[in-house]
Amino acid sequence: MIYEPWNALEAPRFTGPRTFARLPVVRELDGVDAAVFGMPWDGGTSFRSGTRFGPEAIRSASGMIRTYNAVQRVQVFGSLSCIDYGDAPTAPGYIEETLRRIEEFVAPLARARVPSVGMGGDHSVTLAELRALAAVHGPLGLVQLDSHTDLWDSYNGLPYAHGTMFRRAIEEGVVDTRRMLQAGIRGSLYGEDDEGIPAELGVETIPWIELSSMSPAELAERVARRLGDGPAFLSFDVDFVDCAFCPGTGTPEVAGPTSFEAMQHLRALAAIEFVGYDVVEVAPQYDGPGQPTALFAANAIFEMLSMLARRTRAGSSARES
16 A cells, blocks of 8 residues: 555645645554654744744645655655654653653654654754664764754753754764764854864864855765765754745744755755654744745655655666666
8 A cells, every 4th residue: 555645636735634745644654665743842942932833834834745856856655655654742841751752752663664754843853863763773874954063062051952962962872973964054153162063073064154165966975975874864954044035943044045055955965865854943933924934844855755755766676677
């Protein structure tokens, strides 16, 4: 059985329950090639809260997504058996417990080796995904498209926040810093020494001021060199995109890529095999008319599913030959 969206030519896109791209909500994983799920959480935010409503907004915005990706030239839905896995449970006000619950929710996907795309939720939720996936795959490589490094040691004297989780991931050994690359970093810092934090931890960083002069293909080459072989995760924070294009986020930054440039950098990573993905930090309360941030996030997820569809197609072709 192939799970696919409700046919928009039979029922208008504005009808039916809000699931991602009108996919069925399924919790069984037999016959599933990919799963999308939500992580409604904003307890780790340091400025504007509201990302607990991110998955809901992304699902609503995804109603316009069709089945074929004309840029990556792949049939996504229909060839890829894909489901909406629902939302991970959270515990408002308790970040450690929420991370534990999300990790437990993602664990069956990881054990079944079903590639997943998480919808945030503030960026702290990625730590839970990395824990669940590393328990199966071992330490992961990490590609982070973001305007912030999220490598602070603490916020307000406490260890867990949406700006500290990748340091925790490094300390816990769920990511391998030798296979970790951050791109798009920009914005003000607390001091000059902050620029050196990634290098101190062994993390490769490409600031936006440098990335802006690179082609997407050059980024892909650099990512491929950094990751090498082995399992890897791709995390996309919507504040990677200039806030003129993605205003609906908690810690917006100016002078970044347009939505087109951001999407091209994402698409350039299509040949890299990731075991999991996420798109985080969508805060719909701050979005503009027409919900451009939620729309961008929904389409970024479609690009990630397109990557998986290309891999599935390539695998089928290899078996047939």
